[in-house]
Amino acid sequence: MTVKQLSLPELVAACGELGITQVGLWREPVQEYGLDAAAKLVRDAGLTVTTLCRGGFLTAIEPGARAQALDDNRRAVDEAATLGTDTLVLVSGGLPAGSKDLHGARERIADALGELAPYAQDRGVRLAIEPLHPMYAADRCVVSTLAQALDLAERFPAHQVGVTVDTYHIWWDDQAPAQIARAGASGRIHTFQLADWTTPLPEGVLTGRGQIGDGSIDMREWLGHVEAAGYTGAIEVELFNDGLWARDGREVLEETASRFVTHVTG
8 A cells, every 4th residue: 555556566666676575465456457467466475474454344223234344344355365375454443423432433343243253264364453553443443452452353363363452553652662561461462554644634634644754653663562472474564655656666665765764673
């Protein structure tokens, strides 16, 4: 998504040129290119798919809508398995129209996980609940903190359900380091994502994620937290940013890789 202006073949080629060996994919471009063709494309290029994003949106009340959401998430699990990744990232969903019941929405997520987690396990896929910044609670994700995500995940075995740790969404939360340790102790950190916090936020706030190093987040500090919690998996950079999307995609990818070294691991 960081370089969504690139087609899948262009992305794969750019990764090869820049020595990038792992990539997190989103469902929409995979579906557009064709699932089996996409799986072959990345496999033939020697790329490892770290995660597939996204499943979720599990808060609907109406039975037909809930059934439709569950069916879509089963398809997402199948797509992840075909692509060779063991992790499907979940954005849980916002409040249904007219509802003000956050607790009820979160319980419906738990109910849905009860159906989806065994299905995913049978296909070698883990579900990773991603808490989103509270500004998205109404329309996109009623799970706003790692503590809330873990309260849901811990109802299930760790190999079935864990969490996504994304700096953009949790950097403000002084309880997040302790929750990262809590997640690590039970093996529930299923993926770690980076984006910086820059202001002013754009209208609609969805595309406000800043390039690494441009904002307020100490990336090394958060890397230290997840490493101390025992996480040794892939680190993804996921940027929703209209300015980046308007630029040459290969240049953005090269810049992102350079910023990663400078501000995260360097």
